[in-house]
Amino acid sequence: MASHPVVVIGAGPAGLTAAYELGKNSSSSLILEAGKQVGGISQTVNYRDFRFDIGGHRFFSKVPMVTELWNEILGDNFLLRPRISRIHYNQHFFDYPLKATNALAGLGVVEALLVCFSYAKTKVFPNAQEDNFEQWVINRFGYRLYQIFFKTYTEKVWGISCTEISADWAAQRIKNLSLKEAVRNALLGQRGGKKGEIVTSLIEQFHYPRLGPGMMWERCEELVAGFGSQTLKGIKVERIRHRHGLVDCVSGRASSGEHVEFEGSDFVSTMPLRELIEAMDPQPPAKVVEAALGLRYRDYLTVVLVVNCEDVFPDNWIYIHSPEVKMGRIQNYKNWSPYMVPDPSRTSLGLEYFLWDKDDEWTWSNDRLIEFGTRECAQLGLINPRDVEDGTVVRMEKAYPVYDHHYQDHVRTIREYLETFSNLQTIGRNGLHRYNNQDHSMVTGVYAARNIMGETHHDVWAVNTEKEYHEEGRATSVNVGDRMVPMRVKEYVDELPMENEEELIEIVFAKLDPVALGVAVGTVSGLLILIGTVILVLKGGPVVGPNLSLLGNFLIGFQVTWGGSLVGFLEGGIGGFAIGYSGASLRNWSMKAYAQFIRWREEANRRRNLLD
Amino acid sequence: MGTDSKSNEELSRVVAKIQGGVLAVVCGLMGGLGLFIMTIWLLLEGGEQVGSHLQLLSNFFIGYSVTWKGSLLGLFYGALTGGVLGWTIGFIYNRVVGIRGR
Numbered sequence: 003m004a005s006h007p008v009v010v011i012g013a014g015p016a017g018l019t020a021a022y023e024l025g026k027n028s029s030s031s032l033i034l035e036a037g038k039q040v041g042g043i044s045q046t047v048n049y050r051d052f053r054f055d056i057g058g059h060r061f062f063s064k065v066p067m068v069t070e071l072w073n074e075i076l077g078d079n080f081l082l083r084p085r086i087s088r089i090h091y092n093q094h095f096f097d098y099p100l101k102a103t104n105a106l107a108g109l110g111v112v113e114a115l116l117v118c119f120s121y122a123k124t125k126v127f128p129n130a131q132e133d134n135f136e137q138w139v140i141n142r143f144g145y146r147l148y149q150i151f152f153k154t155y156t157e158k159v160w161g162i163s164c165t166e167i168s169a170d171w172a173a174q175r176i177k178n179l180s181l182k183e184a185v186r187n188a189l190l191g192q193r194g195g196k197k198g199e200i201v202t203s204l205i206e207q208f209h210y211p212r213l214g215p216g217m218m219w220e221r222c223e224e225l226v227a228g229f230g231s232q233t234l235k236g237i238k239v240e241r242i243r244h245r246h247g248l249v250d251c252v253s254g255r256a257s258s259g260e261h262v263e264f265e266g267s268d269f270v271s272t273m274p275l276r277e278l279i280e281a282m283d284p285q286p287p288a289k290v291v292e293a294a295l296g297l298r299y300r301d302y303l304t305v306v307l308v309v310n311c312e313d314v315f316p317d318n319w320i321y322i323h324s325p326e327v328k329m330g331r332i333q334n335y336k337n338w339s340p341y342m343v344p345d346p347s348r349t350s351l352g353l354e355y356f357l358w359d360k361d362d363e364w365t366w367s368n369d370r371l372i373e374f375g376t377r378e379c380a381q382l383g384l385i386n387p388r389d390v391e392d393g394t395v396v397r398m399e400k401a402y403p404v405y406d407h408h409y410q411d412h413v414r415t416i417r418e419y420l421e422t423f424s425n426l427q428t429i430g431r432n433g434l435h436r437y438n439n440q441d442h443s444m445v446t447g448v449y450a451a452r453n454i455m456g457e458t459h460h461d462v463w464a465v466n467t468e469k470e471y472h473e474e475g476r477a478t479s480v481n482v483g484d485r486m487v488p489m490r491v492k493e494y495v496d497e498l499p500m501e502n503e504e505e506l507i508e509i510v511f512a513k514l515d516p517v518a519l520g521v522a523v524g525t526v527s528g529l530l531i532l533i534g535t536v537i538l539v540l541k542g543g544p545v546v547g548p549n550l551s552l553l554g555n556f557l558i559g560f561q562v563t564w565g566g567s568l569v570g571f572l573e574g575g576i577g578g579f580a581i582g583y584s585g586a587s588l589r590n591w592s593m594k595a596y597a598q599f600i601r602w603r604e605e606a607n608r609r610r611n612l613l614d
Numbered sequence: 615m616g617t618d619s620k621s622n623e624e625l626s627r628v629v630a631k632i633q634g635g636v637l638a639v640v641c642g643l644m645g646g647l648g649l650f651i652m653t654i655w656l657l658l659e660g661g662e663q664v665g666s667h668l669q670l671l672s673n674f675f676i677g678y679s680v681t682w683k684g685s686l687l688g689l690f691y692g693a694l695t696g697g698v699l700g701w702t703i704g705f706i707y708n709r710v711v712g713i714r715g716r
């Protein structure tokens with residue numbers, strides 16, 4: 003039995019990043035990968051020199067550390083690509099991210115009017131409850147827009163009704179922005195990279211490795227090997243043996259069928275949570291096993307067609323909302339990177355089908371799927387079936403962790419159980435049962451590595467949650483709810499420290515106290531009238547203070563007399579208080595209104611990308 | 615409203631303090647320059663009775679008149695009065711904020 007300090011299960015982005023981070027800190031690891039190649043869901047498949055990924059993998063992140071890692075790993079091979087994507091619905095193409103004018107024009111006058119009415123109705127009578135995805139979207143877009151642009155596609159992807167999908171999923175993508183966060187983003191820019199470039203521009207463009215996302219992870223594997231770590235492919239971990247709260251060894255089967263076992267002092271798993279629990283030996287308590295069995299995953303299949311045509315469509319991908327076909331999305335890989343095809347006169351299209359593994363299509367032969375996909379493409383008017391020269395199929399199990407109504411409870415139960423192990427960490431997309439992109443998975447990998455290296459505890463469960471702080475490129479030591487929020491990440495110190503930004507906003511937007519300003523202005527105005535009146539009374543003369551006495555038009559009972567000076571003090575004071583009070587309130591209100599406007603604009607921007 | 619959404623709506627929890635000195639300078643400048651410019655304006659306009667209403671300020675500002683010399687005195691008096699008012703407003707405001715914050 004081989005022994006290694008750290009055993010990492012899975013050579014996807016999370017596992018490889020953990021190994022990379024460990025390697026950079028002179029700690030070697032053993033990575034066990036069930037598949038024949040690295041990259042997990044972010045791998046690139048090579049079929050007769052046509053390369054394609056599982057879906058299409060944009061590289062964008064708000065976490066500077068991740069952007070730096072990508073550049074560090076791939077260097078010049080990391081391209082910046084323009085993004086074009088549209089929605090296909092009812093024989094029409096709509097720009098995506100949605101643009102109001104384009105969407106309304108494409109829908110036609112009658113439908114556009116109905117959309118406006120249903121939007122207005124929702125604004126007046128919103129759903130009081132926002133538990134599920136349907137309610138959440140309707141409250142923001144109205145029923146008709148929901149039906150056209152969200153319902154069919156979302157149900158194609160997730161295979162369940164939108165009423166069964168928890169609103170968390172949407173809320174997680176458009177986080178509840180605090181006013182302060184919105185103002186900070188607007189005034190100081192969202193930190194997207196080392197120099198703090200604006201993240202919103204990434205909606206129009208994104209980074210992509212020259213030969214697809216797999217290139218990133220293949221290169222990462224090489225670098226990890228350079229640190230003395232080893233990646234063993236074709237090893238599926240089936241058992242995780244533990245004793246007294248410590249995992250001591252994992253075992254499984256190599257592709258040859260041979261039984262293999264590896265000991266280690268620390269273990270990092272990116273296996274799907276369900277499989278991880280099933281692999282624990284001895285078995286966890288029944289309620290934990292039950293929770294694990296309750297987790298659901300959506301499977302994914304892509305049919306790749308090689309088409310003898312140079313330009314099929316200009317988009318990187320098209321969302322297929324049209325309910326008459328089963329396809330959910332279609333990718334044009336040469337538009338992601340021209341190096342993805344060996345011959346520029348050919349195009350490779352990736353037809354994406356979101357399925358359950360018990361669906362019939364999952365077991366169809368490749369030939370049947372290629373024929374089916376070709377027919378659907380022709381039905382949508384995208385290709386001429388006679389141009390299809392070749393094709394292949396790739397199936398990816400457990401591509402999407404499902405957010406149903408029960409998943410949170412299940413994950414909580416599993417998490418509580420796993421936290422009793424001091425040398426086992428579960429990370430990554432399926433490892434946390436979270437709809438993570440690569441960047442989130444990578445952050446969990448970095449955190450896991452740092453936890454092993456004995457740094458202050460980083461909470462991998464806090465990554466990509468509503469409560470997290472670091473996603474915007476910051477970290478804080480504040481304890482948020484039940485989660486330990488990670489400590490400040492050292493890499494960011496060259497930026498304006500977070501506390502200073504916070505302080506700056508606190509100071510710039512500090513509230514004026516209306517009562518205090520009222521009292522101050524009131525006292526000063528009262529005194530001013532009192533002193534002015536007294537001076538004139540003391541001076542005397544035939545007609546005392548004829549001009550000042552005109553104030554009597556506004557201050558009831560005011561005269562330039564001793565008694566009048568007191569009336570003037572009192573009434574002038576009250577008037578001054580009113581002016582001071584309303585001045586301060588108006589100023590506070592306009593500051594808040596400005597911040598709310600900024601937040602509304604940013605949230606609207608985020609909502610436009612809900613399908614991504 | 616829960617604490618979370620409350621803090622979401624909170625832009626700043628800090629109550630501003632007014633820098634008395636700064637407010638004194640601002641109000642002083644406004645008062646001084648204001649009276650100076652108004653006096654000069656009326657002088658340049660000319661006429662039979664130059665600035666008879668502004669002249670009434672001499673009741674409070676000894677020696678002030680709507681003349682070229684008076685404009686300089688006005689600058690001084692305006693600045694002084696504005697400065698004192700600004701400083702007093704700042705002082706009272708900060709004291710009240712202090713008392714209310716206890």
Ligand SMILES: Cc1cc2nc3c(=O)[nH]c(=O)nc-3n(C[C@H](O)[C@H](O)[C@H](O)COP(=O)(O)OP(=O)(O)OC[C@H]3O[C@@H](n4cnc5c(N)ncnc54)[C@H](O)[C@@H]3O)c2cc1C
Nearest residue numbers: 012014015016036042043057059060239430431439440443
């Ligand atoms: C259709 C689609 C489109 C996407 N688009 C984007 C995008 O545009 N941008 C983006 O950043 N992200 C995108 N993602 C998400 C991205 O693919 C994942 O976030 C990322 O791959 C997760 O990395 P991971 O390491 O956590 O998990 P995985 O990629 O799932 O890797 C886990 C690895 O562990 C291995 N493994 C599992 N069980 C075992 C076992 N028992 N023994 C040994 N090995 C095991 C698996 O074979 C796999 O290689 C997309 C995902 C999908 C499905």
